[in-house]
Amino acid sequence: MATTRRPMMAANWKMNKTVVEAEQYMAALLPRVAGAEGVDVAVYAPFTSLPAVARMAEDSEVIPGAQNFYHEDSGAFTGEISAPMLLDLGIGSVVVGHSERREIFEESDDLVARKTGRALEAGLIPVVCVGETKEERDSGKMWGKVSGQVRAVVEGLGDVSAESLVFAYEPIWAIGTGDTATPDDAQDASDKIRNLLKELKGEDFASGVRILYGGSVKPENVGEIMSKPDVDGGLVGGASLKADSFIALVEEAQNHAS
Numbered sequence: 061m062a063t064t065r066r067p068m069m070a071a072n073w074k075m076n077k078t079v080v081e082a083e084q085y086m087a088a089l090l091p092r093v094a095g096a097e098g099v100d101v102a103v104y105a106p107f108t109s110l111p112a113v114a115r116m117a118e119d120s121e122v123i124p125g126a127q128n129f130y131h132e133d134s135g136a137f138t139g140e141i142s143a144p145m146l147l148d149l150g151i152g153s154v155v156v157g158h159s160e161r162r163e164i165f166e167e168s169d170d171l172v173a174r175k176t177g178r179a180l181e182a183g184l185i186p187v188v189c190v191g192e193t194k195e196e197r198d199s200g201k202m203w204g205k206v207s208g209q210v211r212a213v214v215e216g217l218g219d220v221s222a223e224s225l226v227f228a229y230e231p232i233w234a235i236g237t238g239d240t241a242t243p244d245d246a247q248d249a250s251d252k253i254r255n256l257l258k259e260l261k262g263e264d265f266a267s268g269v270r271i272l273y274g275g276s277v278k279p280e281n282v283g284e285i286m287s288k289p290d291v292d293g294g295l296v297g298g299a300s301l302k303a304d305s306f307i308a309l310v311e312e313a314q315n316h317a318s
């Protein structure tokens with residue numbers, strides 16, 4: 061069954077930009093993407109810039125997003141930020157389980173699943189990142205790793221709409237390395253993820269969930285990657301840091317909107 065999924069282009073600034081830099085970026089971005097029909101544009105800013113980004117995005121279609129949060133609402137969790145705090149700022153989405161959080165901050169599949177569940181309950185669109193290391197890929201363990209990450213999140217999910225959840229396939233070896241997965245690699249992983257979603261939650265759910273690709277996406281390669289049938293957009297680090305470059309990515313994504 062053919063389902064039309066709305067393409068999404070997402071900027072993950074990671075640990076970059078002061079508040080002033082964030083404001084300058086948004087001032088450049090907003091007028092240029094105001095007419096981006098048929099594409100969801102999201103900016104995942106560091107916590108310190110979120111109030112400014114959310115305020116500036118208020119009268120636009122751009123979705124202000126956080127890069128992380130904690131699944132409890134309040135209490136003795138020093139250094140953490142909760143879903144109600146994000147909602148209070150007008151944040152609409154959150155990245156969950158980015159490989160940098162999994163690898164550097166040792167976030168487990170279980171924690172990622174809890175965060176995903178809480179984000180969904182709170183009405184924040186979780187962008188759940190999955191992906192394998194180079195060693196795992198080279199030793200034939202790519203799908204074992206990625207399927208385990210997807211299962212951990214989806215098996216515990218209640219009744220949620222396909223539009224409320226986004227996956228991002230981000231092979232760790234392609235992040236920040238310039239070593240992009242081929243469009244066929246991105247398609248192969250996305251197709252496998254979609255088939256697993258079908259097995260776990262049925263055809264309608266699987267065909268409605270968006271699956272983004274992340275890992276050295278840039279204006280020069282995004283068109284070919286997005287031309288693949290199961291790749292619905294990009295989660296972009298380095299090439300999203302300059303507004304002009306991210307605008308070019310959004311413009312390319314528009315070519316894939318129906």
Ligand code: 13P
Pocket residue numbers: 072158230234235236237238274275276277295296297298299
């Ligand atoms: P790069 O685009 O810098 O490779 O980063 C990808 C990524 O991790 C986005 O979340």
